Amino acid sequence: MAEIQPLRGWRYNPVLSQHIDEYVSPLFDVVSQKQREALYRNPLNSIHLSVPRGDDPAGEALRRLQEWQETGILRQDELPGIYVYYQYFRLPGSSREFCRKGFMCHIRAYAWTDNVVLRHENTLPSSVNDRAELLARTEFQSSATHGLYRDDAFELERWMDEAMLDPLYETAEDYQGARDVLAVIQDSRIIEQFQAALAQRQVILADGHHRYEGSLAYRQAQLAANPNSTGQEGWNYHLMYLTNSAADDLRILPTHRLLLELPGDLTDAELLARLEAYFLILPKEDAYDLPELIAGKQWAFGLYLRSGQAYKIRLRPEVHTQLSWDTTTEVKALDLTVLHFFVLEKVLGIVGPDAQRQWPGVAYVRSFSECLKRVDDGEARAALITNEVTMDEVERVCHSGAVMPPKSTFFYPKTIGGFLFSSIRAEETAHPFLAGAGK
Incomplete structure (x- = not known):
């Protein structure tokens, strides 16, 4: 199954690491424009490597990377290791502090057809191309994608907890309110335990599909250019943060749908009339009650209209058989598939997943109050309020070989950029552990 390798991480030098909060950044696909502008004003912030700007963004990232390495802003660890990464966080309205435990390492960049790393969503070619070009120019990765493995025995957590007794550094609070802590394991015997555990398992890609596909594209290009390659070159590997899906510290938050327009300029009354063919519609007094009213109920959604009227809508069970998309039973059972088929396609006339991905009339918003x-x-x-997807649903869809509707999952908290950097250059990835690759 999954082959993982330790890496010689690049990190901010010890002086800068004391103020690591000033140099980390959100992932490129979740950072807002306002956040970006604030981060760009810091000339040493990691966003200059992860989301570079200019007429030649990838070239600008390479220039800055070389400068930071030559001047000691970034330094590479002497020994390869597995980097333990804990995120402490709270959810809105709760006083409980969760701790998501995981580790960062190199994982072989498996093609989807290898059935080792499994995806749950499709990607946009333009975003993949941007990531692939950045990787090709810099041979450097500034943020780990997030992968999930399942280990009900929790055999690796004791090693991670032990490493956390002597952390390298931590944030006070990142952009999303989480506290991030980094430690490293460089004991070869323990690293082999991690390798053996993952060698028995598949990995579900939770976050970072575009970055992962960028690595796949770069690897394919290198394989074509190097027909005599050994399979152990650095470009065969990808930086990933791995967490145990059996833990209770994994949170998936809902992503609601905001209808920016209604095709044909439908009136509210016309929209409700069309919905009534498929849904039971119940008016509600207070829109702020909608999340609670739909919680845990299959195929139930909140609807809020510009008139200020709120509704709970729930699919009539007998019409579910009309869901005719060519996908698996597991995908058809999802709330969001029901929403996209019966609301976007049948009611609004946006036919098919491809057309819906391209339609500018829908926005994906995580904040209920913002909707x-x-x-x-x-x-x-109008706003369509949804329930969160469960981890069980994610696993069942991935193992069915299908993908979910767009923006189905929002794993929380997100990893941060700049906490650990990874090079895939040949001279920086050849180390003794590669001799045991594929055990």
Whole structure:
């Protein structure tokens, strides 16, 4: 199954690491424009490597990377290791502090057809190309993708807990309110335990599909250019943060759908009339009750209209058999598949997953209150409030070989960029552990 390798991580030098909060950044696909501008003002922030700007962004990232390495802003660890990464966080409205435990390492960049790393969503070619070009120019990875393995015995956690007794550094609080802590394991015997554990398992890609596919594209290009390669070159590997899906510290938050427009300029009354063919519709007094009213109920959604009227809508069970998309039973059972098929396709006429991905009339918003506000402010015609996807649903869909509707999952908290950097250059990835690759 999954082959993993330790790496000689690049990190901010010890002086800068004392203020690591100033140099980390959100992932390129979740950072807002306002956050970006604030981060760009710091000339040493990692965003300059992960989301470079300029007429030649990848070239600018390479220039800055070389400068940071030559001047000692970034330094490479002498020994290869597995980097333990814990994230402490709270959820809104709860006083409980969770700790998501995981580790960063290199994983072989498996093609989807290898059935070792499994995906649950499709990607946009333009975003993959951007990531592949950046990797090709710099041979450097500034943020780990997030992968999930299942280990009900929790055999690796004791080694991770032990490493955390002597952390390298930690943030006070990152952009999402989490506290991030990094430690390293460089004992070869323990690293082999991690390798053996993952060699028995598949990995589900939770976050970072575009970055992972960028690594796949770069690897394919290198394989074509180097027909006599050994399979152990650095470009065969990808930086990944691995966490145990059996733990209770994995949170998937809902992503709601905001209808920015209604095709044909439907009125609210016309929209409700069309919905009634498929859904039971119940008016509700207070829109802020919608998340609680739909919680745990299959195929149930909240609907909020510009008139200020709120509704609970729930699919009529007998119409589910009309869901005709060519996908697996596991995908058809999802709330979001029901929403996309019966609301976007049948009611609004946006036919098929491809058309829906391209349709500019829908926005994906994580904040419930933001959804209501944008409808009230006239920015959108309606908000569709959803339940979160469960980890069990993610696993069942991945193992069925299918993918979910777009923006189905929002794993929380996100990893951060700049906490650990990884090089895939040949001279920096040849180390003794590669001799045991594929055990």
